[in-house]
Every structure is written in C-alpha cells, then in structure tokens.
Amino acid sequence: MALVGLVRVSTDKQNVDRQHDALDPICVKVFEEKVSGKLAVDDRPGLSAALGYLREGDMLTVQEVDRLGRDTLTGLMALADLFERGIAVKVLEGVGAGEHKEMNLLLELAFVLSSERRRDIVKKTKDGLESARSRGRVGGRRPVMTEALTIQAVALREKGFSLKQIQPHLRISEGKNKGKNPSVGAISQALREYDEATEVAA
Numbered sequence: 220m221a222l223v224g225l226v227r228v229s230t231d232k233q234n235v236d237r238q239h240d241a242l243d244p245i246c247v248k249v250f251e252e253k254v255s256g257k258l259a260v261d262d263r264p265g266l267s268a269a270l271g272y273l274r275e276g277d278m279l280t281v282q283e284v285d286r287l288g289r290d291t292l293t294g295l296m297a298l299a300d301l302f303e304r305g306i307a308v309k310v311l312e313g314v315g316a317g318e319h320k321e322m323n324l325l326l327e328l329a330f331v332l333s334s335e336r337r338r339d340i341v342k343k344t345k346d347g348l349e350s351a352r353s354r355g356r357v358g359g360r361r362p363v364m365t366e367a368l369t370i371q372a373v374a375l376r377e378k379g380f381s382l383k384q385i386q387p388h389l390r391i392s393e394g395k396n397k398g399k400n401p402s403v404g405a406i407s408q409a410l411r412e413y414d415e416a417t418e419v420a421a
Contacts, residue, residue, distance in 0.1 A: 221277045222309065224249035225269050227256060227286045229377045232414075241282045241311055248272060255377040256289030260297055262378075275305035284315040284326065291331050298322060363391055363401045364409035372406055373413055382406055 224242035226235050231253050242249050250272070252265025260266055266287075273279060279301060281287055287308070288294025299322065301308055307320045315326050364372070368389050375385045382403045389406065391399050401409075 226251040278307040280309040283313040369409045
C-alpha cells in the first residue's frame with residue numbers, strides 16, 4: 220500500500236507549504252493543484268493525475284477533507300470514485316480525520332461543514348465590502364463592478380482565468396455602459412478590494 224498525497228489551494232496567491240509539510244514526509248508522491256475545489260474531477264489537474272497514479276490498495280492522503288472537494292456533492296462524488304476503485308482515503312486533520320475505505324456519516328458531515336464554512340467566508344466577504352462602502356472607500360459614481368460581477372470575477376479567478384480571460388464573461392447590467400464588458404482595470408481594482416475586504420472580515 221502506498222500513500223499518495225494531494226495538495227490543493229484555490230488560487231496562486233495561497234500558500235501550499237503547510238500542506239506539503241504534512242504530506243511530503245509520509246507520501247511516496249504528492250500531487251499539487253491550484254484550482255477551485257468546486258470543479259469536477261476532470262477539470263482538476265492534480266486530482267486527475269493522482270487518480271491516474273493510484274492503484275487498488277493505495278491510499279489518497281489529504282491534510283483536511285475539503286482538499287478533496289469544496290462543496291458536499293463534489294467531495295462525495297470524488298470519494299465514491301475512489302472507494303469504487305478500492306482506493307482508501309486518509310485525512311490527517313479536522314473533521315473526518317482518520318483512514319476510510321468506504322463512505323460513512325463522518326465523511327459526509329465533514330463535507331457539509333466544509334460547505335457551510337465556505338458560505339460563511341462569502342458572507343464575511345460581503346460584510347467586508349459593505350463595511351468598506353460605509354467608510355467611504357467606495358464613493359462617487361456607481362461602480363461598474365457591482366457585488367454580483369465581483370463575485371463572478373472571483374469565481375472565474377479561482378478557476379485559473381486571467382484578468383483578460385475574465386473580462387469577456389462579465390457584462391455591465393445598468394447605466395450608460397449597459398451590455399459592455401468592464402475594463403480590465405475595473406476588474407483588477409474590484410478583485411483587489413475583494414481580497415482586502417476578505418482579510419478584514421476573516
């Protein structure tokens with residue numbers, strides 16, 4: 220039996236050292252990806268590569284269960300595929316910590332709690348943006364990048380899209396520029412304010 224590690228973060232800005240410190244000493248090989256955990260398995264290069272490497276009787280190892288999937292459905296589907304192939308899962312920390320060879324209530328609970336935590340982060344972000352606006356950081360003309368467009372831009376960034384790749388997917392919904400794409404500069408500024416607000420609200 221071989222322990223094979225999976226390291227995942229959502230964006231290039233996030234640090235992977237803590238996960239590598241936990242996995243590198245115990246795993247024969249560690250795969251890494253910087254994509255959203257909400258993506259399907261086929262759209263996740265690290266997880267796909269790990270699945271191609273793993274053999275029956277091996278154990279996929281993650282630091283915490285949400286490295287497998289950031290929402291309940293995605294995580295449970297990834298687990299079901301592993302267990303069907305005879306591959307176990309080892310979770311080092313948090314809810315669901317331990318070795319698992321089949322689906323169980325503890326793993327299901329871990330994914331539910333992970334999804335709740337993600338929703339809480341989104342709420343804190345929205346609260347941070349509201350707080351920034353109340354302090355006068357957002358004033359003057361109505362901003363081109365509304366809260367909805369900002370959240371859409373964040374989701375695309377988590378999938379690995381660059382600013383220029385994000386731009387065509389966004390449409391201004393009101394005002395004289397209705398129907399147009401916001402500028403790359405406006406998107407960049409909105410994402411920067413989003414990241415700052417997230418840090419404040421965390």
